Amino acid sequence: DGGITQSPKYLFRKEGQNVTLSCEQNLNHDAMYWYRQDPGQGLRLIYYSQIVNDFQKGDIAEGYSVSREKKESFPLTVTSAQKNPTAFYLCASSLGRSGTGSQPQHFGDGTRLSIL
Amino acid sequence: AQKITQTQPGMFVQEKEAVTLDCTYDTSDPSYGLFWYKQPSSGEMIFLIYQGSYDQQNATEGRYSLNFQKARKSANLVISASQLGDSAMYFCAMSRGIFGANSKLTFGKGITLSVRP
Numbered sequence: 001d002g003g004i005t006q007s008p009k010y011l012f013r014k015e016g017q018n019v020t021l022s023c024e025q026n027l028n029h030d031a032m033y034w035y036r037q038d039p040g041q042g043l044r045l046i047y048y049s050q051i052v053n054d055f056q057k058g059d060i061a062e063g064y065s066v067s068r069e070k071k072e073s074f075p076l077t078v079t080s081a082q083k084n085p086t087a088f089y090l091c092a093s094s095l096g097r098s099g100t101g102s103q104p105q106h107f108g109d110g111t112r113l114s115i116l
Numbered sequence: 117a118q119k120i121t122q123t124q125p126g127m128f129v130q131e132k133e134a135v136t137l138d139c140t141y142d143t144s145d146p147s148y149g150l151f152w153y154k155q156p157s158s159g160e161m162i163f164l165i166y167q168g169s170y171d172q173q174n175a176t177e178g179r180y181s182l183n184f185q186k187a188r189k190s191a192n193l194v195i196s197a198s199q200l201g202d203s204a205m206y207f208c209a210m211s212r213g214i215f216g217a218n219s220k221l222t223f224g225k226g227i228t229l230s231v232r233p
Contacts, residue, residue: 033220033221041226042207042224058220104166106163110160
């Protein structure tokens with residue numbers, strides 16, 4: 001079955017530590033996205049990528065970094081510069097430039113990040 | 117800038133009845149897409165329905181329909197014949213444009229729906 005796989009499901013970060021969240025998709029989608037969700041809130045866009053080797057900052061990129069070396073993979077690193085990283089992180093993908101019309105984003109099951 | 121507003125407090129509905137979840141939006145773009153997603157307590161986001169700004173007919177997908185009133189900038193979700201499994205958070209979202217390269221989404225804060233047996 002095609003889909004988006006996020007790992008790990010739960011992640012704990014120590015002070016001053018960088019951690020990387022994995023996101024892999026086998027939907028052959030061009031576009032991938034990272035969102036942050038705080039309790040009782042909607043999703044806020046961290047970074048997005050429309051094509052391999054290219055990505056753009058979203059609304060809350062500070063303290064985060066990404067890479068897009070392969071079409072299938074879009075890992076997110078939460079750096080020590082992100083002072084309030086505790087949140088639920090969701091990765092998504094869509095057809096992007098290769099599609100037209102409605103472009104629903106398909107989501108992974110998320111990673112819950114907490115501070116130790 | 118785009119903005120999505122969902123202001124209803126927690127909603128309750130009796131099983132098998134219909135419920136409407138409100139969504140208003142603000143944008144200066146002539147073309148945009150409107151989406152509804154469902155988020156159960158497990159956390160995954162499930163796509164429900166889509167409406168393009170140029171679509172003449174209201175979108176329908178099974179028990180879900182979108183009441184699109186362009187002049188009022190509203191895109192309310194109607195769930196008919198509610199089921200216990202419909203209990204979840206529901207998010208309204210908007211994309212800039214209706215083509216693939218503009219599929220970045222802006223989300224509202226969501227509405228909690230509880231279905232009573």
